[in-house]
Structures are given as C-alpha cells and as structure tokens.
Amino acid sequence: MPRLYADRPQFTSYGLSCVRWNPSPMQRPDHHNEIQINMLGRGRVTYVLGDRMVHMRPGRLTAFWAAIPHQIIDYEPDTEYFVATLPLAWFLQCELPAVLVQPLMRGEVAEEPQQDRANFDSGLFQQWELDLKKSSKEIREIVVVEMKTRLRRLALALESPKGGASARASAKMPMGGLNKVEQMVCFIAGNYMDPVTADDIGKAAGLHPNSAMRLFKRTFGTTLVEHLTHHRVFHAKRLLATTDQKIVDIAFSSGFNSISRFNEVFRQLCGCTPRAFRAEHDLAGVGP
Structure with missing residues (x-):
C-alpha cells in the first residue's frame, strides 16, 4: 500500500x-x-x-x-x-x-x-x-x-x-482562461507564505493585475487577495492547533507582514483571536 x-x-x-x-x-x-x-x-x-x-x-x-x-x-x-x-x-x-x-x-x-x-x-x-x-x-x-x-x-x-x-449555475471557465487560472492558483498555493501581492500573482500568469483579478473573480466568485488570505489563515490555524510555536512566529511564517495585520484578519475570518482559537482547537495537546 x-x-x-x-x-x-x-x-x-x-x-x-x-x-x-x-x-x-x-x-x-x-x-x-x-x-x-x-x-x-x-x-x-x-x-x-x-x-x-x-x-x-x-x-x-x-x-x-x-x-x-x-x-x-x-x-x-x-x-x-x-x-x-x-x-x-x-x-x-x-x-x-x-x-x-x-x-x-x-x-x-x-x-x-x-x-x-x-x-x-x-x-x-x-x-x-x-x-x-x-x-x-x-x-x-x-x-x-x-x-x-x-x-x-x-x-x-x-x-x-x-x-x-x-x-x-455552472462555474464556467472563460475562453482561453483555464491555463491562466491554474497558473494563478498554483502560484498562490506554492507561495502564500511569502510576501506576494496581486501584482506578483498576475505576473506569474502573464496577466496585468487587473485582468488577473477579473478572471479570478469571474471563475471562483472570490478575489485574488481573499484567496491568498484564506490560504495564509488556513496555514496559521493548522499551526495554532497542532504546534506550540509562538503566535508571532506563526503570523510571519504564514505570510503576514505584521502581527497587527494577522490579528485583524484572523478575527475577521474566524470570529476570535488566534490565542482563543488555539485554546479551543488544541489538537496536539500543546496548550496555549
């Protein structure tokens, strides 16, 4: 097996x-x-x-x-x-x-x-x-x-x-857009821990940032920045739940450029602070 x-x-x-x-x-x-x-x-x-x-x-x-x-x-x-x-x-x-x-x-x-x-x-x-x-x-x-x-x-x-x-409704792919969208999602999935921007994502697919954002929104119903942020928050939540890393280290290793931005986005998406999330979802028994 x-x-x-x-x-x-x-x-x-x-x-x-x-x-x-x-x-x-x-x-x-x-x-x-x-x-x-x-x-x-x-x-x-x-x-x-x-x-x-x-x-x-x-x-x-x-x-x-x-x-x-x-x-x-x-x-x-x-x-x-x-x-x-x-x-x-x-x-x-x-x-x-x-x-x-x-x-x-x-x-x-x-x-x-x-x-x-x-x-x-x-x-x-x-x-x-x-x-x-x-x-x-x-x-x-x-x-x-x-x-x-x-x-x-x-x-x-x-x-x-x-x-x-x-x-x-079907999530239809615009004509000629399949390869571009896949390039963008691959780039995000492989680089979300780095300080990448919508400009970087568009360039990875050979698109102007505005074109990249329109294509992505039309395909998935969400923006490039929202998708990138969700990847970063997913990563942070997994580390909070399964490791004893310091919250500030998790914030930066997840791609956020400041602890204040991390706390702000985390509270918006999760409805609680990173510390509260760790206390509630301590999968590894690592404690706060």
Missing part, C-alpha cells in the same frame, strides 16, 4: 491516479494541485485539512482540493480506503455547478449526503484502480469522464431543492 514519505517534495503532483490505501501517520502535511476524491470502505480516518478536523465516514464519497495542506492525525486499525486524484485543470474543464466548485476552492470538503451510493462508488474506485495500471490512453480518458460524471452527481446531490439560479 502506498504512503506519504517525509522526503517527498512539497507540492509534487500525483496526476490522474486511484490507489487503495491503508492509512499511516503522516509526519507532515501533504499538498498537491489535484482534486482528491476519497472513498472509505471500512474503519475511520481523521484529517487535519487546512484549519479543521475532518472525519471520513465509511460509505460516503468525499472530495477536497488537495492544495490545502492535509494530514492524517488519527485512524482506526484495519482501515482501508481509496484515494483518487484528478488534476485541477481537468476538474475546471468540467464546468461543474458552482455549488461544488466554489466551496472546494475555499478549502471545504464536499461529502456525499446519502450512503446509498456506497456499493456503486466502491465498484467505481476498484475499476479506476485497475484501469489506471494500464497504459491505454483510451482507458485513461474513460476514467476521466467517469470521474467528472461522478463529481457532477455529487454536485447535484449537494444542491438544495430551493437553490437559486446562482447555486445551479
């Missing part, structure tokens, strides 16, 4: 994949620029994903954007589950409903609401695992289509019956 090795380079891509896992302790968070789709057959797995603990439940497909740092912190012996990955660019080409795309890009987890698809999903993942061991380009293309279709089913299941037009 595959597992994460501590010397694996940060932000290394998995590409299109599907493997059967037995969980093991992760010595550090992993992050990679694919949509990760999990299917737990039996047992229990708990991740720290960004800023929260996520409990994977047996029989329910889950999906999240794996550029958000994620780390297994607890699991039940004899747990077995499938992990599939779909490159972000291919995911964005699906033009899936915004009810799925936008939460994933904000670092949230999408979970299948009902358990009645467990047998169907188990069969799908088993087939994907077998197919992706083959060298056939045609078979791989079929797997991509099936992954996209399964995600579309997930999006439909997540839609509220009373959802408005905005909830049902």
Whole structure:
C-alpha cells in the first residue's frame, strides 16, 4: 500500500491516479494541485485539512482540493480506503455547478449526503484502480469522464431543492482562461507564505493585475487577495492547533507582514483571536 514519505517534495503532483490505501501517520502535511476524491470502505480516518478536523465516514464519497495542506492525525486499525486524484485543470474543464466548485476552492470538503451510493462508488474506485495500471490512453480518458460524471452527481446531490439560479449555475471557465487560472492558483498555493501581492500573482500568469483579478473573480466568485488570505489563515490555524510555536512566529511564517495585520484578519475570518482559537482547537495537546 502506498504512503506519504517525509522526503517527498512539497507540492509534487500525483496526476490522474486511484490507489487503495491503508492509512499511516503522516509526519507532515501533504499538498498537491489535484482534486482528491476519497472513498472509505471500512474503519475511520481523521484529517487535519487546512484549519479543521475532518472525519471520513465509511460509505460516503468525499472530495477536497488537495492544495490545502492535509494530514492524517488519527485512524482506526484495519482501515482501508481509496484515494483518487484528478488534476485541477481537468476538474475546471468540467464546468461543474458552482455549488461544488466554489466551496472546494475555499478549502471545504464536499461529502456525499446519502450512503446509498456506497456499493456503486466502491465498484467505481476498484475499476479506476485497475484501469489506471494500464497504459491505454483510451482507458485513461474513460476514467476521466467517469470521474467528472461522478463529481457532477455529487454536485447535484449537494444542491438544495430551493437553490437559486446562482447555486445551479455552472462555474464556467472563460475562453482561453483555464491555463491562466491554474497558473494563478498554483502560484498562490506554492507561495502564500511569502510576501506576494496581486501584482506578483498576475505576473506569474502573464496577466496585468487587473485582468488577473477579473478572471479570478469571474471563475471562483472570490478575489485574488481573499484567496491568498484564506490560504495564509488556513496555514496559521493548522499551526495554532497542532504546534506550540509562538503566535508571532506563526503570523510571519504564514505570510503576514505584521502581527497587527494577522490579528485583524484572523478575527475577521474566524470570529476570535488566534490565542482563543488555539485554546479551543488544541489538537496536539500543546496548550496555549
């Protein structure tokens, strides 16, 4: 069974994949620029994903954007589950409903609401695992289509019956914008701990900052700066909950240029101070 090795380079891509896992302790968070789709057959797995603990439940497909740092912190012996990955660019080409795309890009987890698809999903993942061991380009293309279709089913299941037009609208990619958007999100995911700006992000994609901000907003419904800030706050919250690092050190290592700015943004997004958050979410027993 595959597992994460501590010397694996940060932000290394998995590409299109599907493997059967037995969980093991992760010595550090992993992050990679694919949509990760999990299917737990039996047992229990708990991740720290960004800023929260996520409990994977047996029989329910889950999906999240794996550029958000994620780390297994607890699991039940004899747990077995499938992990599939779909490159972000291919995911964005699906033009899936915004009810799925936008939460994933904000670092949230999408979970299948009902358990009645467990047998169907188990069969799908088993087939994907077998197919992706083959060298056939045609078979791989079929797997991509099936992954996209399964995600579309997930999006439909997540839609509220009373959802408005905005909830049902597809997150369509502007013509020629896919590569630019992927370059921007990759740059943010790989550099948010540094003092980067919207100008830097636009330049990384070969765009004027104003064009970059318009394209990003039109695609994800959030601004470049908001997305960058969320990455930094996710990082800070994970460190607050899992380490005993000083808060000022966490602020600067998360990409903030001052402790006052960090405290201001943290309170705006989290509704509490970093110290209060650490006291409430002390996952590692490190204390305040």
